[in-house]
Each structure stands twice: as structure tokens, then as C-alpha cells.
Amino acid sequence: MPTAPGPPRIPAAHEFHDTDIDIDIDTDIDRAHGPYDLPVPAYVPTRVVFGGGTAGDLAALVRERLGERLRGRPFRRVLVVVGRRTAAKPWQETAIGACRELGAALVVENPRANPTPESVQTVLEAARRHRADAVVAIGGGSVLDTAKTAALLAGGGRSVEGALREGVPQARTTALVAVPTTAGSGAEVTRTATVWDERGGRKRALDHAGLFPDLAVVDPLLTMSAPGAVWASCGLDALSQAVESSWAVAATDESARFSLPAVRMAADGLDAVLADPDDERARTRLSRASVLAGLAIAGTRTTVPHAVSYPLTLRRGIPHGHACALTLGAVLRFNAAVTAADCRDPRGAEHSKDALRAITRALRTPTPAAARRRIDDLVRRLGLPPLRAYGPADCADIVDDVVSYSRFDNNPRHMTRTRLAALLRAESAR
Ligand SMILES: [Fe+2]
The missing domain is CATH 3.40.50.1970 (Rossmann fold)
Incomplete structure (x- = not known):
């Protein structure tokens, strides 16, 4: 077995800066390194x-x-x-x-x-x-x-x-x-x-x-060899898992060392594979994002967008990752408005806001609104339909199902049944 190069450095959440995230991924496809x-x-x-x-x-x-x-x-x-x-x-x-x-x-x-x-x-x-x-x-x-x-x-x-x-x-x-x-x-x-x-x-x-x-x-x-619709949905699953893990109530400094780089790599990787599906570097970036996101959610679990995705998959037949991404941007904006009154994280609203800022930076965007636009834009450019394509328009049929999944407790901002219904209604009208 050839000598392995050193493992990539993954920054701690509190020392997360834009430059830290671009770990030396291109060497991964140099097979000489093994x-x-x-x-x-x-x-x-x-x-x-x-x-x-x-x-x-x-x-x-x-x-x-x-x-x-x-x-x-x-x-x-x-x-x-x-x-x-x-x-x-x-x-x-x-x-x-x-x-x-x-x-x-x-x-x-x-x-x-x-x-x-x-x-x-x-x-x-x-x-x-x-x-x-x-x-x-x-x-x-x-x-x-x-x-x-x-x-x-x-x-x-x-x-x-x-x-x-x-x-x-x-x-x-x-x-x-x-x-x-x-x-x-x-x-x-x-x-x-x-x-x-x-x-x-x-x-x-x-x-x-x-x-x-x-x-x-x-x-x-x-x-x-994965067809376009498959890698697109899978990549969006990795992105959703990375983002949700980063803001989860159960997130720790250790899980954030994996989830935050995964946010950037998943979004950039999807962009790069879209530009050239045969680009090995792009595929490597997406694969790395997927493993890092998996390593993160192994400790944190997921949150609201995943809970919403289950009935969308079961009732509307939407592939898992696509179903997660359909509300990921909206929930990001919702969570970014967390206050002391509705924060579920015992570390407080400032901690959750900090996590949301780190996610926003990982997406290379200046504000949560811009982060949301980047996510929604990715879904659109990947050729995947928006929520309104799947009716009924108010999504009332899935609210009870969504609430029954336990992921709500892990969301940093208290999501009530009423707030969820309003969010789904708004998303279906976009
Ligand atoms: Fe997932």
C-alpha cells in the first residue's frame, strides 16, 4: 500500500473561516497518493x-x-x-x-x-x-x-x-x-x-x-455512473444533512468540524458537477461532502427539512434528497430569525445565530436570505421541480405526518404546527 498523505485539516466551529474550508481536496484524485x-x-x-x-x-x-x-x-x-x-x-x-x-x-x-x-x-x-x-x-x-x-x-x-x-x-x-x-x-x-x-x-x-x-x-x-437525477438528489441529501447537522440542537464543536466543511463542499461540488459531470475533481468534492455530512449526522441527527421530506417521499414520490432540499432554504431563513423566546437550544439564541452565520459563510453568501437563494437556485439549476409542482397547494395533507417525526426537538428554533403549515403554504405558492 502506498504511503498515505496526511489527513486534511478540518477547522473547529469557532475557528471557521472561509480559507479553512478549502482543504486540499484535489490531491485526492491523484491516485499516486493512494x-x-x-x-x-x-x-x-x-x-x-x-x-x-x-x-x-x-x-x-x-x-x-x-x-x-x-x-x-x-x-x-x-x-x-x-x-x-x-x-x-x-x-x-x-x-x-x-x-x-x-x-x-x-x-x-x-x-x-x-x-x-x-x-x-x-x-x-x-x-x-x-x-x-x-x-x-x-x-x-x-x-x-x-x-x-x-x-x-x-x-x-x-x-x-x-x-x-x-x-x-x-x-x-x-x-x-x-x-x-x-x-x-x-x-x-x-x-x-x-x-x-x-x-x-x-x-x-x-x-x-x-x-x-x-x-x-x-x-x-x-x-x-450515477444518472443526473440520482446524483443531483443524492448531492442535495448531503447538503441538507450538512446544513441541518450544523444548526442542530445536538451539534457539538466536534460535529461542526465535519458538518461545516461539508456544507461548502456539497454546494460547491453540486455546482462543479453541474458544470461538468465528467469532472473527477467535482465528483471527489461531492463524495467528500457526503462522508463528512454522514460523520456529522451520526452524532447530531437531522431536523425539520428531513422530517418534511418523509411524507413528500412517501406520498408524492419525491426522491429523498430532493424532498429535503425543497424546504431547506425556507427553514434556514426561519431558523436565522431565532430569538431567546423561541430558541430550543439550551446554549441560547446567540449560539444558534452563530451556527446560522457559519452556515451562511460556508455557502459563500453574505446573508441568510442570500443563502436561501443559493440553495433554491441549486435545486432549480439541477432541473428539479419546486414544491408547487407536487400539490395540493397548502400541503395540509402532510403537516400531521411531519409533526409526528421527532426531528422537531432538534431544530434550533421552535417549529409549531401552525408555523410549519404557514411555511409549507408559502413554499407551495412560490
Ligand atoms: Fe438524508
């Missing part, structure tokens, strides 16, 4: 290897980085979970081939995007039948969430539905490696897995320390 380990916050146990071409070294990286855990014992049986197998993803067979070097591999295609309890159960049963001692997930957020859940439950007897209802009593006994192929969800470094309950009309989630993968291998070059 893959290197990204720094992670103390609350994330996952080892993260980043760099263009890293997926080609998957078997060697797993042996090297998980050597301690393996204690000289190679995997015997590996379940490989992938997205749809297609010639448009030439790297897919290379990565699957690398998994075969690790042990007897069973390859399963993730049954569907936006996984349901039933679709995840299918993959869980494959893991149990194969008696997998390792699960390798190679795909987008849905593939990663499905594989994470299967790995967590494989060693026990509980079904996916049972786990969602009653939790998971045991630790994970099956090794777990995540190789994201889209830049957005950050699932390769989080302890949650989303399951969409379409019959119940609810987004549900498992939250368990065993859902943190042991190893994440992030290769920006894998994201280049």
Missing part, C-alpha cells in the same frame, strides 16, 4: 478509507484495515449486496470479484430502492441461508441500509419487522463493509438504517451501534 484514512469523530467507530480507485483494492483494504478484528482468520462466507447489476457500472463486477477473494461469495441484488420490511427480510434470509460471516454492501443509500440491517440481524433470530417493533437485543456478530456508489446518504458512517413502511405510510428506522459498518471504502470514481 487511499488514505479520513479522520472520524470520536462517536463513530467506522474506519473510513477515501480515494479514487480504492474500490479496486477492496480485498486488500479489508484484510489490512480489519486485520485486528479478523485475528488472522479470513472470512469464509461473504454476502455481497449490490444495486441493479448493469453494464453501465463496469466497476461493479470488479468490486464483486474483490469480494470473492475474501471468501465464498453470494451476490444478491437489492430488491428495491426505498427498502421495505419485506425487501430487507429477503436479503436477511439470504445472509442467514449463506451463513455469512461478513456482509459487503456496494451501492447507494438503499443498498447500504438494507445490507446494514441484514448484517445486524443475521446472527440472531429476529425478523426485520420484529426488530423495528421491539429493537435488537444483540450486538452485531457479522462483519460489515460499506462501499457507497452515490454521494449523498452518508449511510456508510451512520448507526441508522431507514425502512419505508408503505402500507402504514411511515418512514421507520433502526438505530443501533451495530449499524455502524466496520469499514467504509469511499471511492468517488464509483459515483460517476
Whole structure:
């Protein structure tokens, strides 16, 4: 393995300046430097290897980085979970081939995007039948969430539905490696897995320390085959996660060291990929933003725009990241007007205002109003329709759903049912 260059410096929240944020990202695609380990916050146990071409070294990286855990014992049986197998993803067979070097591999295609309890159960049963001692997930957020859940439950007897209802009593006994192929969800470094309950009309989630993968291998070059609509929505998910994590009540100095650079990299990365979808540097920037945002929300969780997105995805079929971004700008302006009377953060309104100023600067804008315009403008230039395209005009049908998600407590400014209804009404009329 080539010598790794030093990790990038990530500034603390209080020392956040424009110049700090432009870490030396362009060296990441210089393959001569090889893959290197990204720094992670103390609350994330996952080892993260980043760099263009890293997926080609998957078997060697797993042996090297998980050597301690393996204690000289190679995997015997590996379940490989992938997205749809297609010639448009030439790297897919290379990565699957690398998994075969690790042990007897069973390859399963993730049954569907936006996984349901039933679709995840299918993959869980494959893991149990194969008696997998390792699960390798190679795909987008849905593939990663499905594989994470299967790995967590494989060693026990509980079904996916049972786990969602009653939790998971045991630790994970099956090794777990995540190789994201889209830049957005950050699932390769989080302890949650989303399951969409379409019959119940609810987004549900498992939250368990065993859902943190042991190893994440992030290769920006894998994201280049994602179609425009996919990378755009995924990039907006990364941007939303980065922004929401930065203002979250649960944010800390440590999480802000990841979330604030992610805000800038996600917005700049989306601009750059829009300008040239084949630009490896742009893709690298977006991939880095996605991992950093994931590392941030692993500790902070998300807030109102994510809560709004769930019914927009379930009821209107809007892809996750796009659905988050539809109210991100409006909630930014709402939060920027926080006062002592309606601040939810125990550190006070000035602290929250400070976070909003840092987000505004990270977006390279002078005011929250301009920050909002940059976000809305990004959505428009990415060719994604505004909220009004999805009716009904007042969004009254989703308010109850949104309020029922617990993310409101994590928003820095108190968001009431009435305020949310007004915000959605205004957004639908724009
Ligand atoms: Fe998200």
C-alpha cells in the first residue's frame, strides 16, 4: 500500500473561516497518493478509507484495515449486496470479484430502492441461508441500509419487522463493509438504517451501534455512473444533512468540524458537477461532502427539512434528497430569525445565530436570505421541480405526518404546527 498523505485539516466551529474550508481536496484524485484514512469523530467507530480507485483494492483494504478484528482468520462466507447489476457500472463486477477473494461469495441484488420490511427480510434470509460471516454492501443509500440491517440481524433470530417493533437485543456478530456508489446518504458512517413502511405510510428506522459498518471504502470514481437525477438528489441529501447537522440542537464543536466543511463542499461540488459531470475533481468534492455530512449526522441527527421530506417521499414520490432540499432554504431563513423566546437550544439564541452565520459563510453568501437563494437556485439549476409542482397547494395533507417525526426537538428554533403549515403554504405558492 502506498504511503498515505496526511489527513486534511478540518477547522473547529469557532475557528471557521472561509480559507479553512478549502482543504486540499484535489490531491485526492491523484491516485499516486493512494487511499488514505479520513479522520472520524470520536462517536463513530467506522474506519473510513477515501480515494479514487480504492474500490479496486477492496480485498486488500479489508484484510489490512480489519486485520485486528479478523485475528488472522479470513472470512469464509461473504454476502455481497449490490444495486441493479448493469453494464453501465463496469466497476461493479470488479468490486464483486474483490469480494470473492475474501471468501465464498453470494451476490444478491437489492430488491428495491426505498427498502421495505419485506425487501430487507429477503436479503436477511439470504445472509442467514449463506451463513455469512461478513456482509459487503456496494451501492447507494438503499443498498447500504438494507445490507446494514441484514448484517445486524443475521446472527440472531429476529425478523426485520420484529426488530423495528421491539429493537435488537444483540450486538452485531457479522462483519460489515460499506462501499457507497452515490454521494449523498452518508449511510456508510451512520448507526441508522431507514425502512419505508408503505402500507402504514411511515418512514421507520433502526438505530443501533451495530449499524455502524466496520469499514467504509469511499471511492468517488464509483459515483460517476450515477444518472443526473440520482446524483443531483443524492448531492442535495448531503447538503441538507450538512446544513441541518450544523444548526442542530445536538451539534457539538466536534460535529461542526465535519458538518461545516461539508456544507461548502456539497454546494460547491453540486455546482462543479453541474458544470461538468465528467469532472473527477467535482465528483471527489461531492463524495467528500457526503462522508463528512454522514460523520456529522451520526452524532447530531437531522431536523425539520428531513422530517418534511418523509411524507413528500412517501406520498408524492419525491426522491429523498430532493424532498429535503425543497424546504431547506425556507427553514434556514426561519431558523436565522431565532430569538431567546423561541430558541430550543439550551446554549441560547446567540449560539444558534452563530451556527446560522457559519452556515451562511460556508455557502459563500453574505446573508441568510442570500443563502436561501443559493440553495433554491441549486435545486432549480439541477432541473428539479419546486414544491408547487407536487400539490395540493397548502400541503395540509402532510403537516400531521411531519409533526409526528421527532426531528422537531432538534431544530434550533421552535417549529409549531401552525408555523410549519404557514411555511409549507408559502413554499407551495412560490
Ligand atoms: Fe438524508
